[in-house]
Amino acid sequence: MNIYDIAAKSGVSPATVSRVINGNRHVRAETRAKVLQVIRDTGFQPNAFAQGLNFNSIGMVGVLCSDFADSFYSRAVASLESHLRVGNMNVTVICTGYSVERQIEGIRKLKAKNVDAIVLIGAAYSEIPESYIAEVAQETPVVTVTTAVFDLPNVCAVCCDERGGTKTAIAELLAAGHQNVLFVCEHTGNSNSFKLRGYEDAYEEANIPSPKLVLTTGNSQPEAEAVIYRHLKDHIAEIDAVMAGNDVLAAYVLKAMHRLGCMRPVIGFNNSTLTTMVIPELTSVDNKLEDLCEIAVQRLIDILGQKTVQKKTVLPAELIRRESF
Amino acid sequence: MNIYDIAAKSGVSPATVSRVINGNRHVRAETRAKVLQVIRDTGFQPNAFAQGLNFNSIGMVGVLCSDFADSFYSRAVASLESHLRVGNMNVTVICTGYSVERQIEGIRKLKAKNVDAIVLIGAAYSEIPESYIAEVAQETPVVTVTTAVFDLPNVCAVCCDERGGTKTAIAELLAAGHQNVLFVCEHTGNSNSFKLRGYEDAYEEANIPSPKLVLTTGNSQPEAEAVIYRHLKDHIAEIDAVMAGNDVLAAYVLKAMHRLGCMRPVIGFNNSTLTTMVIPELTSVDNKLEDLCEIAVQRLIDILGQKTVQKKTVLPAELIRRESF
């Protein structure tokens, strides 16, 4: 079933059918009605590839993230998808893990599929060579969510002030008299380097020498739990409070403390649903993921619509207070 | 940059370039090398839409799920994506929520994008009229993961024996002397109806009259937590143990019990990563999600390759014992 069949059944030319499909005004109401009726009767849908070939667009946005089983990324994709759906766009997702090679490979695959735009979620993508992003962006707009490292044409960034959010959280701990704050994160690259700067900021502003208590756990979850447990077991006496780079690590901190029969204030990051599933409920820095994604979609649509957009948007983080501090 | 440019630069015809791109054997090694060199030099990638128009395929699989922010679905999509990636296929995802209208709308959108196949994740899709699925499947193969209700040509199902898994779990509770087991779930439709049958099975096999203790919470998480808390507060005396339809609900059960200063054996479902983040660690029925997804991809590839496939695959569930029972 194609546009020629519809044309024949309607007694008009393919051109007219095309006009009807695309809402072109230059069609007599009567003719339009007739064609639409045939389209409805037959359940005809225009071939997406043929349309894609003409428009050079199929209404598909490519989303890259490190690991989709991580709730932070899946939340982001869910949010992006819901907003893009409104604009009649779909989403194709690729998980790239954390190696730059696979990240670049992911971008290549998205380009091969002729996506309308590319969204990179997460700070992990800050390690891709800027020149490569620049090259990609010549043809395909790139929007980064949570990273803001590329100052390039056709690239725009929507992120949260993680540094400030961390600073605020640590400052509150310091104000409450908890001077030796352990910061737990998977590794000290990317996003965590911003958070660590926030950590330093807070100490500096409070005029307290930073103890620089940082524990890195690696990316594997079971291993992270073990690392946290061992560290707290050996060093709990020197630790007044813990801040974690994400809620999962914070949950492991709570668990380790419970095992060790002690308790300290704990603050997580991301304000995920996990915060209310653990005991005590987790105080967490909200990095406004849903807002970021909504704005990212807005930017993306604006870029595709040739509008000029704000190149970098930074939303303030917010400390959400619960039981763990 | 198109195939004609490459042809010109290589001093051959577009047909030959096409042959090289598609690995056609009938090209002189020398010619092939020359063309490949030009392709490499220019970074040329064939237009996906034009290829799609010819092959009537763009290597894209459409995945439908209710809610992607739910870790069960995101885990499934992550798994599907990773396996499809190996076969050089991509994934496009649509979240449909739980209404049949939006589910059908989602399928329509996937068809409009000419996806190679459709994967439906979750029992929620069992409510779509079989006739509609049949119609869709005429053109686009459908694989259901976790549902197995459609016995139709070009449709195949990969699921886990949730009924049996629940029965085993409940049976163990009964054997340990916990006769009044509360079953907590969002609603009693779809997948939970199977689990509830497993619940009944266990009582029947043990020759104990089923107390039919079922608590439904609704789909919203904060509300579910409140419902669980209130119910346990009022009825904890009559409850010997709790089984939940998923790990999130089970976590809320643990939390409520903690609040109430009591403890009962608790068993969750899905064996998600949440099981090790809560205290006590959650015993859970593993529904083998990753295995299901791997098999689903295998089926899908077989169907697309015109092979005949097993229409329905059922994997046994497995009780993973942790601290909560």
Place this chain on the structure above:
DNA sequence: TTGAAAGCGGTACCAT
């Protein structure tokens, strides 16, 4: 082994 040319299913320009 290679090239010419006819599609694939639409869109849009140019006539009428």
Place this chain on the structure above:
DNA sequence: ATGGTACCGCTTTCAA
């Protein structure tokens, strides 16, 4: 307002 047709970029048949 409508139709004829070139064209989007690639594949593939047919001839050479």
